[in-house]
Amino acid sequence: MSLDKATVLHIARLARIALGADEVEPLAAELSSILAWIEELNEVDTEAVAPMTSVVEMRLPRRADEVTDGAPVENVIRNAPEKSDSFFVVPKVVG
């Protein structure tokens, strides 16, 4: 399956990655060649196969729903590019 420019722009929007006008066409070609290659999987009969969703045969462990490490706000916001008091600061969302 080959991707057209509109599809590339659509998935770039979904992935929240800005694309320059000159990037779209080469990317469409690259992604198309990767997709063409992975389409060889269509040769495999998987009619009766259950998808593998877990690598190790195990039951997901359960634990009590308790706060174990408190609320280290300082640690949470320490690396923020922009912060104010105990908040992350981002461009204005509502006008």
Add this chain to the structure above:
Amino acid sequence: MSDALTALSLAEARSGLAEGAFSARELADAHIKAAEGARDLNTLITETFERALADAGRSDERRAKGEAGALEGIPLVIKDIFCTEGVLTTAGSHILDGFTPPYESTVSANLWKAGAVLVGKSNMDEFAMGSSNMASHYGPVINPWRRAGDNAALVPGGSSGGSAAAIAARLCLGATGTDTGGSIRQPASFCGVVGLKPTYGRCSRYGIVAFASSLDQAGPFGRTVRDAAILLGVMAGHDPRDSTSVERPVPDYEAALDQGVKGLRVGVPAEYRVEGMPEEIDRLWRAGAAWLEEAGAEIVEVSLPHTRYALATYYIIAPAEASANLARYDGARYGYRAPAKSLLEMYEKTRAEGFGAEVRRRVLIGTYVLSAGYYDAYYLKAQKVRKLIATDFAQAFERVDVMLTPTAPSAAFAVGEKMDDPVAMYLNDVFTVPASLAGLPGVSVPAGLSGEGLPLGLQVIARPFDEETLLRTAEALERAAGFEAEPSYLSSGGYLSSGGSR
């Protein structure tokens, strides 16, 4: 003295420290000097030399008090994908600019608890996506090996190329890596060192920057099989903070090494004899089988019929998981933020500028295969083929105890080669990806030299959680191979000073 200390194996250094032949401080000092002299290889993103000396001083104090741990005073390099408290952690990406974790990964915490010393954080392909280390925001790592009579700079493999090169160039006695589709084993093969990917679930993933969560696994690099066994024993273990980490005891891996391979059934998968594989790699593979046979193992031809679909399966599953994992890099909470007027623009510009070309490519592929209308055709299909690949291994392991394959389809290639075709680059992992998809442990052991004088590795694959049989087979291979060649870097006095090209 200094050269003599960096030439030791981890196990030898452990003995020397225990006997008081030298101090942890002297050992750290020797490795710091080596690392300072090897900056042209670009193996480290962050040097932590002051901390190393302080770590080593405290280590000597602990030893004096009789409190020495399993890795007491051993200088290590940690791949820059493990979060280290208070030490910059970048995953080789621009988007993690300045990120200083307020917490420590479980694997590195285990190493510090055992007394290890941090020399630096190693360079890597961005977010562990790559097989050459050319995809690092911090520039390529240079392989300490060169082809005989050729000065071209070679790649160390990837994604854990900095760790593999650092071990080969003797800047540390052990190193950590992560392996998603071959990122420990392939660079180990390219750099002539031992690299081990444990069973999925053996080591905690807590605090490791996530790439593809159903595949990522931490593992050790060492210059010998024994060194890798010692490191694994400390890194492994159950961790309640990683729900996929498995609650089973950690065996004494070192004790397994001397058990030999007598009576072991070693599978040789027919499908790994791929078209276009260099004759010298096929020859080395056959030699490896003959060595194990001589040591008392039985060689059995096995079939893994879905092998040829492994790479395509991997290149659906890994990017899909990556596109979800990397959604967290939004410019709001940590790392790089592009200046923007709106929230959407902030996200889109931050991610466009913060991610390199290969990461953008994989996030887009992953987004596509998970998007409405394509999920069943790609992602679900890949999960089904993955099941078939895992079943192939399970069936073969009913007949054999381990498998022997080449690690990579070539020796190290030159910096700049294979860069224009993503699919050609992906083929590097043709022999390592299948075991990753099945969650199996694998190890690469340096087994010989190519015609051009470059190291080639052989891979051993074992049953889930049977790292003991994996290691004793690797040990037998190592003994039989008698690999003693050294990278040309060690005798050249440094590539820059000898006029080497970069």
